[in-house]
Amino acid sequence: MRALQYKAYGGPEVLDWAEAPEPHAGPGQLRIAVRAASVNPIDWKALTGMLSGGEPLGGTGYLGRDAAGVVDEVGDEVTGVTVGDEVFGRGQHTQAALAVLDAWATKAPSVDWAVAAAAGVAGETSERGLRLLDVTAGDALFVDGGAGGVGAVAVQMALARGAKVIASASQANHDYLREIGATPVLYGQGLADRVRAAAGGPVDAVFDVAGKTPVEDLIGLAPEPSQVVSIANYAAGQAGARVSGGGADSHPMEALALVAELLAQNKLVLKVQTFPFDRAAEAYRISQSGHVRGKLVLVP
Numbered sequence: 001m002r003a004l005q006y007k008a009y010g011g012p013e014v015l016d017w018a019e020a021p022e023p024h025a026g027p028g029q030l031r032i033a034v035r036a037a038s039v040n041p042i043d044w045k046a047l048t049g050m051l052s053g054g055e056p057l058g059g060t061g062y063l064g065r066d067a068a069g070v071v072d073e074v075g076d077e078v079t080g081v082t083v084g085d086e087v088f089g090r091g092q093h094t095q096a097a098l099a100v101l102d103a104w105a106t107k108a109p110s111v112d113w114a115v116a117a118a119a120g121v122a123g124e125t126s127e128r129g130l131r132l133l134d135v136t137a138g139d140a141l142f143v144d145g146g147a148g149g150v151g152a153v154a155v156q157m158a159l160a161r162g163a164k165v166i167a168s169a170s171q172a173n174h175d176y177l178r179e180i181g182a183t184p185v186l187y188g189q190g191l192a193d194r195v196r197a198a199a200g201g202p203v204d205a206v207f208d209v210a211g212k213t214p215v216e217d218l219i220g221l222a223p224e225p226s227q228v229v230s231i232a233n234y235a236a237g238q239a240g241a242r243v244s245g246g247g248a249d250s251h252p253m254e255a256l257a258l259v260a261e262l263l264a265q266n267k268l269v270l271k272v273q274t275f276p277f278d279r280a281a282e283a284y285r286i287s288q289s290g291h292v293r294g295k296l297v298l299v300p
């Protein structure tokens with residue numbers, strides 16, 4: 001089979017869509033024939049060596065954390081899934097012809113493959129953030145970075161809970177934020193005042209998915225520091241905000257089941273831009289720019 005891979009850390013130019021050993025489903029896992037796999041910032045962070053702690057790359061590197069496809073192997077201890085089922089979810093090395101998932105949900109026939117692939121990491125992360133913040137009907141939520149992969153999903157999942165959502169983006173993405181139901185504000189200097197003006201006062205919760213705004217500004221918007229959850233600013237915890245990296249606080253199967261339902265009901269709509277696997281470098285360059293609208297997805 002073919003898989004996206006690299007032999008040394010570097011930029012998108014070192015990516016190669018080439019032959020690789022086939023993975024197999026272990027206990028509690030599924031293997032799928034991949035129909036689409038999304039690009040997440042963690043992919044280029046791995047590719048460039050940002051996550052290596054200064055160690056050189058040992059062997060070949062593979063990429064991808066989510067995908068959608070057709071089940072072709074079912075691991076031991078897995079129930080309720082059979083070969084031929086159409087699923088999406090989270091896994092490792094998913095930017096490949098065959099990939100192993102460790103958390104998944106059934107893809108409704110009405111949901112496009114690329115959209116389902118895009119919803120894996122972004123959906124689980126959004127469910128986690130909103131659950132940690134206990135966002136409920138009538139709450140006002142501020143999402144810092146609302147137009148990107150996680151942000152656009154978090155906005156819509158919060159709306160589905162009955163919250164009012166204010167979200168930040170560059171000016172170019174304000175129409176997109178309105179389209180998905182958020183009140184847009186411009187990020188950067190003066191952000192907190194713009195959020196207060198848009199919310200008509202302080203907000204009940206802040207979900208920082210961009211990690212760019214000083215955490216003190218975000219804490220100033222919330223009723224207490226712990227009502228700020230960041231997935232992208234790992235220093236935010238020092239100021240009393242909560243930081244989530246998706247360990248023990250992650251409930252991936254429950255999260256993906258909810259995401260699947262919202263996708264099927266059209267309550268979660270994702271803007272995706274697709275690229276064939278052999279042009280993955282183009283998608284990686286856009287992701288690395290930090291200004292993605294919706295999601296970038298690779299397809300065979």
Ligand SMILES: NC(=O)c1ccc[n+]([C@@H]2O[C@H](COP(=O)([O-])OP(=O)(O)OC[C@H]3O[C@@H](n4cnc5c(N)ncnc54)[C@H](OP(=O)(O)O)[C@@H]3O)[C@@H](O)[C@H]2O)c1
Pocket residue numbers: 040041042121125144145146147148149150151168169170171173187188209210211212213230231232244245246287290291292293294295
């Ligand atoms: N901890 C976890 O569990 C977890 C899980 C998933 C992702 N992450 C991390 O979360 C971050 C976001 O991921 P993603 O997939 O949503 O990325 P993405 O799709 O690349 O989106 C990035 C977004 O950030 C916005 N942005 C850029 N500069 C900003 C600023 N100064 N203030 C506010 N927003 C700004 C951009 O908006 P414009 O285009 O309008 O500029 C863009 O929409 C990444 O660092 C990723 O690694 C963490």
